[in-house]
Amino acid sequence: MRAVHPQRFDHHCTLTFRPSAEVRAATPVGARVVMQVVGMVITDEVQVAIIEFRDGPVAAADVASGFPHVTISTADGVAPVASIAAVAEAIAAGAVVPVRGFFFEGVVDA
DSSP states (O other): OOSSSSSTTTTOOOOSSOOOOHHHHHSSSOOOOEEEEEEEEEEEEEEEEEEEEEEESSOOOOOOOOOOOOOOOEEEOOOOTTTHHHHHHHHHHHOOOOEEEEEEEEOOOO
């Protein structure tokens, strides 16, 4: 996927930012996870792929933000956390661009 902004962050999906010791202990580190891109949100500040978990021990409920996603890129000076608000706004407005058929695999890391 081509980045539309200069800052790239397309190498991970954050489950929990700064998790507690309990959450870390329950995280299936090393497990394989298959994900599917199901939507895109692109604004002047962020480019985000909305994902669904298709195989593995991770589910949408494991994503603390409530929005499973991969931040692909951000504008200069924009933190990747801005993706969460952009996704929430796009979902509320019905402005998510649907994507079909793009699967990828990752490994749960700490």
